[in-house]
Amino acid sequence: MSTRTRTAETVVPFEEVMRRFDPVMGLEVHVELNTATKMFCGCATEFGAEPNTQVCPVCLGLPGALPVVNHAAVESAIRIGLALNCEIASWCRFARKNYFYPDMPKNFQTSQYDEPIAFGGYLDVEHDDGAGGTEVFRVGIERAHMEEDTGKSLHVGGSTGRIHGADYSLVDYNRAGIPLIEIVTTPLTGAGERAPEIAKAYVSALRDLLKALGVSDVRMEQGSMRCDANVSLRAKVSDDPASVEQAAVPLGTRTETKNVNSLRSVERAVRYEITRHAAVLDSGSPITQETRHWHEDTGVTTSGRPKSDADDYRYFPEPDLVPVAPTREDVERLRATLPEPPQERRKRLQADWGYSDLEMRDVVNAGALEVIEDTVAAGATPAAARKWWTGELARRANSEGVEVTAMGVTPAHVAELDGLVRDGRLNDSMARQVLEGVLAGEGGPAEVADARGLELVQDDGALEAAVDKVIAAHPDVADKIRDGKVQAAGALIGQVMKEMRGQADAAKARALILERLGVS
Amino acid sequence: MTDLTRLTAARMAEGLAAGDFTSEALTQAHLDRIERLNPVLNAYLQVDTEGALATARAVDAARAAGESLPRLAGVPVAVKDIACTVGIPTTAGSRMLEGWVPPYDATIVTRLKEARMPILGKTNMDEFAMGSSTEHSAYGPTRNPWDLERIPGGSGGGSSAAVAAYLAPLAIGSDTGGSIRQPAAVTGTVGTKPTYGGVSRYGVIALASSLDQIGPCARTVADAALLHEVVAGHDPMDSTSIDAPVPPVLEASATRDLTGLRVGVVREISGEGFQAGVLARFEEAVEELKALGAEVVEVSCPHFRYAMAAYYLILPSEASSNLARYDAMRYGLRVGPDGVDSPSAEQVMGASRDAGFGDEVKRRIILGTYALSSGYYDAYYGQAQKVRTLIARDFEAAFSQADVLVSPTAPTTAFRIGDQTEDPMTMYLNDIATIPANLAGVPGLSLPVGVADEDGLPVGLQVLAPATEDQRLYAVAAALEERLHTAWGGPVLDRAPTVESQEVPA
Amino acid sequence: MSALSRDDVAHVAMLARIQLSEAELDRLAGQLDQIVGWVGQVNEVAAADVPPTSHPLPLTNVTRPDEVRPSLAVEQALAAAPMAQEQRFAVPRILDED
Incomplete structure (x- = not known):
């Protein structure tokens, strides 16, 4: 059983960490697709519907129910893969990820394992270079795969309202089975001190891209886009985080921070974990490979559970679904629908x-x-x-x-x-x-x-009369202009506009004044 | 007056169409018999008297009004308790699902309803279809009408016993490794496992998804074909359902001549380890096939000897995942662990699954969980999937030499209740001849070919055909059945002692 | 093939969320060890270059259109729940996981 800490742990100031460590990140983003129906059944996907009103035998995991793949979800997955410069698998399967959890009706998640629909891509991310310009950082995309979301639990009783200490939980399965695309980056090295900003810039760029594709609502506050951030530190051996020497240093033990659900939090959570890891390493302890929870309010992460036997997911090919084998024509047809990046x-x-x-x-x-x-x-x-x-x-x-x-x-x-x-x-x-x-x-x-009677007066006679009147009234200013101080004309133009109650063309008034005073 | 329950389903359909009797009378005759004999046989777990009679009366009314009706309209049917039925409890023979009433019908149940067949009730089975004897039902064993001290086969022993004892003319079964064919063999009835994907699995409680197939149980080959046609065909709710016309099984069941047909005897499942009386009847039947004009060849399927081992890895693996949903959270049995105040969800799951599942189910879940777990996957599940490929290749090679293959359906006749419960491995061997078809997805049918000399109990012959060639099963079986019935002067079931004449074991 | 110990069985039962009693562990461990040894026969087959079969029929690309179908009525959805509250399934407290 893991020990839990609810308060901030010791951290090392970020700048100090950066002098001695090189951070490595991996980002896993889950995106709910905006399809009309769920991944494997025809239930609607309206956000905010009354609890358990969008469930059927399939997404409730009733005995005997069988899944059927949503065609639109596969197309969205392929479009996302293409937009992320990925290769699209010519043949891939779904797999069952087996683990018990009450918000998962079948106690396995239908997902993809070693055969993702899209793999080997990248996304170029622009971020501030710290000197008023922008730099481009290429984020490697390891894979994008299809899976299904879980239900939502409400924890009742207990003192904190969080899972720990709750007396019982109330589960709504409306969200169970909503199509998810999980987008996993390669381990991101070479970001150095810009790691937290790049994390945020990547999630932001990904959000823009998915929005442009029209495949998701990408509302982080509603959970339709969620980010898990993996962070590890290794010794810094070069001032250039992208150097060959630095790349040769083995990766440290990572933690996976979940529940990072705003752009700002992505940056803060990565920064926090970097500073916390440094403190743990400085104390001579090893990093525990574990899941951590991000707390938006306090700006810290707390320990979830250690990686353990419970992570023996016993993946195997989903026998109730047949392989997905997009033809080259399908892929090219979908590629033609991609918006400009x-x-x-x-x-x-x-x-x-x-x-x-x-x-x-x-x-x-x-x-x-x-x-x-x-x-x-x-x-x-x-x-x-x-x-x-x-x-x-x-x-x-x-x-x-x-x-x-x-x-x-x-x-x-x-x-x-x-x-x-x-x-x-x-x-x-x-x-x-x-x-x-x-x-x-x-x-x-x-x-x-028309209704407000707003229109520049086009009658030159009225304008000329106004100009003459204003020049006569301000002989001192007129003299200055005649002497070549053309900028003084501004004062007269203002008077002319006043005479005209604003409905005159200022440029025309200026030209007329200068003409009358013989300086044009 | 004729006992309506003794008619074939085909004759019942004709009688109803001709107005010789009503569906209500026919259904009531079955319900009466069930009421009388089910306490002894335990073939049904649920009897839906009201539902069955309501359907029967509606069919009678429709017929009286001159409506055109499906061929089997008004002919009653029993459904294995593995298929979901709205309003009728569906338990899969498990304590875990005691009293669970599904909110939806399995596709096959919908088709029975569309065919306007009164559903008599739900038949007993080994828990979650794990077993070859129906002794592993949480609701007690079903007895074989041939000998009440013996098993009716399994997992579909309720359906086979119901059909054999005239408690239903037709029944639905499911076959993952022989659960339709082996019970048919040991009760002197006919059962078909169609091509994988030939009948929808939607709403049928899954044992092993890549092996399970639904099929008909009947007393004659033609009756099996009639029911096969009702339930088969594409279903968009089952991704593994074949989107093609149903093979012409009914037409094939009129076959009387096998001239030119090549029949392969599979060496690996037709000899060693089989009971003498079983082999004797099998060999005679092969001679009859020759007499019908078939050309008999011997074929070899060398990897069949590994089929059992592969099957007992693939089935438990898939089952361990399919049965994970029985966790006491959304439906089914929920019990707390002893002596724990305010137990966690995890503890309640563990205690409920321990209390709700029987030993055989636990054995297989643990075996499957182990076979899939990290470090063992390649050696067990992964290797079993490769053996599966080799078995499919064996079939391909065999079917290049023969149009159909034959073997005894089961190595023995019905064994005594209690004989094999202590030794799971011995029980597994009952399915040695039936399992290869499930691994390869090909169709198989069992029909009675007489009784064994040593015990007077029925023996079944299994016919296997290439995938989607289900009609070949019916052609061979129908021709052979006709010839045997002629020789015997009637079906083998005529030789079974009546249930009433037997002493009820304690 | 490696034998399956009583501890292995206890561990796998935990993965499978079955809280076996000590007596059950005693009984099942021996049987399972025997069964595991027997199914291990599959490793006698030389199959290094044989592709695995996950599906008996070679179907691909079976999908459905993205069209909404009726869901269950909420009463039907909750009908079999051991406990329900506020139109949700009530489950015992969830421990220690995210």
């Missing part, structure tokens, strides 16, 4: 739109890539699209706590607004007022402009 797409759009690196990063961080793409497609200039979506609209979305795309303003609206500005019908401040109207549900931009 997120990074390549970003690069292409940045080049097309002429954004700086900084501008592009703001766009990505604001989650505005798609909406800008749509706005440009609807006829706006890339600059205007970026200005509206990451400026005014992002600010408002932020203050209202909603998604920028959920405010009732569409890419077509923004493109129309930009068109009105470029046609000279609206100036910038008028455009903002029009946007107000659109947000208030008063209609499209042209409609709002």
Whole structure:
């Protein structure tokens, strides 16, 4: 029986660890597919349904029930494999992973063992280089395989509400049998002190990729994407974590940290385990190969159970399912459905739109890539699209706590607004007022402009009269301009705009002022 | 008045269609007989009097209204307690599932219902189909109607005894290593294990998934073919189900001439270790096949001698996993360990599985768990799977020389209850001739070929055919049956003593 | 083939979640040792280059369309539960595992 520690253990400061140790990580990500039905039966997969309302003889493991593979799940698995640059098996089987656990109805999980559907791929992950730029780290993908999820237990009684100490548990099998893809990285070496960030960047990049593929909701907070982080330390023998000498050092004993269910936690949990391992090693003790639990609230991991005989899973080929043998045509057909990889797409759009690196990063961080793409497609200039979506609209979305795309303003609206500005019908401040109207549900931009009477005055006579009036009223400023201080014209333009109650084209007013004063 | 229960299923169907009697009368006749004799035979674990009569009356009404009905509509049937039946407890002969009422029907049960056959009840079996005698039922042994002190075979001894004692004209069995064929042989009845994948396994409680197959039990070859046609065919709920038309078994069961057919006698399962009376009847039957025009050749299947060992690795391995679900969490027996307050789930599982499973089930689960465990997989399970390949190759070679193969179904006639319970290994040997077919997935059928001189008990002949050629079994069996019945002046069952005439053992 | 000791049987029974009594262990250990020795015969067959057979028929790619089928009514799902509460299966406390 393992001893349990609930409080933080001794740790060594991260920077200190990095002087003496080289961290190695392995990341296992479980993704629930967003298929309509479960992996092996026709039960629905709605999140949040009433307990035990999405169960049948198959996913409840009733005597006599048999599984049948969900076609869509296999296709999603293959698409994920292809997007991760994997090879797709031409023939593979499911296997039973045997162990007893009350939330697993058959007491075996139907999974894949030594014949995964996809294997030998990679994902290039961009991360901060610490000097304002980005670096690419190639994460090796060992395999991606198909399996099924377990039910969910609610622990009742006891003091902590956690498993330990609970008097009994209540099990809901709605989640049992939902298709899962487990994506396993190779041991990631060469990351050095960037290991925690790279872990986070990888999970983030994977999430973007899966989202782009449309195969999963990838909601970490709902558990549709879950990460287990394996961490080990070995002696540091080189300042270059990717050096040949460093690679030659054997790997240390690893721990597997479970329950890492947010991007931030991925980074924190890896960092914590690195510092905890160092402290254990410094004390002269060996690392226990064990499962550990991450606690989001306290930022520590605690010991689960040691790896033991209970891990003798007695895998064997699932006799109730026949092999999966995708043809080359199937694979190529699925390859043709892959979206452009997120990074390549970003690069292409940045080049097309002429954004700086900084501008592009703001766009990505604001989650505005798609909406800008749509706005440009609807006829706006890339600059205007970026200005509206990451400026005014992002600010408002932020203050209202909603998604920028959920405010009732569409890419077509923004493109129309930009068109009105470029046609000279609206100036910038008028455009903002029009946007107000659109947000208030008063209609499209042209409609709002008409209804609110917002339109630049196109009558040159009125503008000329206003200019003459303003020059006459400010002879001192007029003199400065005549003497060549052209920048002083700004003050007069402001006055002209005031005379015109804002409905004038500022550029036209400026040209007219300079012409009247003979400096054009 | 004729005893309706003595008719063949085919004759019952004709009588119903002709209006000679009603399904209600036919069903009631069986229910009466069950009520009278089941306390002695223990062939049924559950009798569904109301359900069976309701179906019978509905069929009678439909027939009276001139509706067109399936051929076996109104002919009653018994179902081995391994198939799930809505509303009727399904236990697989285990204490673990005592009183469990499934919320769904097995596909074969759905097909029986679609065929509008009254389901009389659920028949006794060795616990989770592990055994060759039905002595390993948690609900007591079934007795052989030929001799109440003897076993009716197993695991499907309830179905074979019910059919042999006229407690049902037809019954469903399941055959993992001989559980349809060996009981048929020792009760003087007919039983078929179809090609693996020929009949849906959905809703049939799994023993060993890659070996299990469902099939018909009957008193004649034609009756077996009738039931075979009802339950066979593709089922999208079973991934291993064959998506092709059912072999023409019924048509084949009218065969009377075997001219030009090549029959192979498998040397390895037709001699050494077999009871003299069994071999004598077998050899006579082979002569009869020649007389029917068949060309008889001897074939050799050298790896069959390893079939038993491979089988007793593959079956326990798959069973250990299939039976893991009986853990006291969602259904079935739940007991706590003695003297433990607030036991854990793990402790309750351990105690419930100890209390709910019988010795034979525990032996096989432990054996299978061991064979799959790390460090032993390659030497046991892995090697057994290779032997399986070699056995399939032996069959391929044999079927290149012969259209069908024959052997005695079982090495002995029915043994006495209690004789082999202390020695599991001896009991395992009962399936020596039937197991190779399960390993290779090929179909097999057993039919009676007389009684052994030394004990007067029935002997069965096994016919084997290549996968998906199930109709060949029926062609050979039907022709041979016809010839033997003619020679004997009736079926072998006519020679069985009545149950009523026998003293009931203590 | 290595013999199966009483301790081995106890260990494997634990893996299989069967809490055998001492008397059962005594009885089963001897029988199982004999059976294990006997099934070990499969190793007399030279089969190094023989592929294993996991499925008797060479079927591949049997799948179903991703279409929802009715689930059980919750009463049916829970009908056989030894204990149920809050529309869930009530099970004894779960120890020591994740």
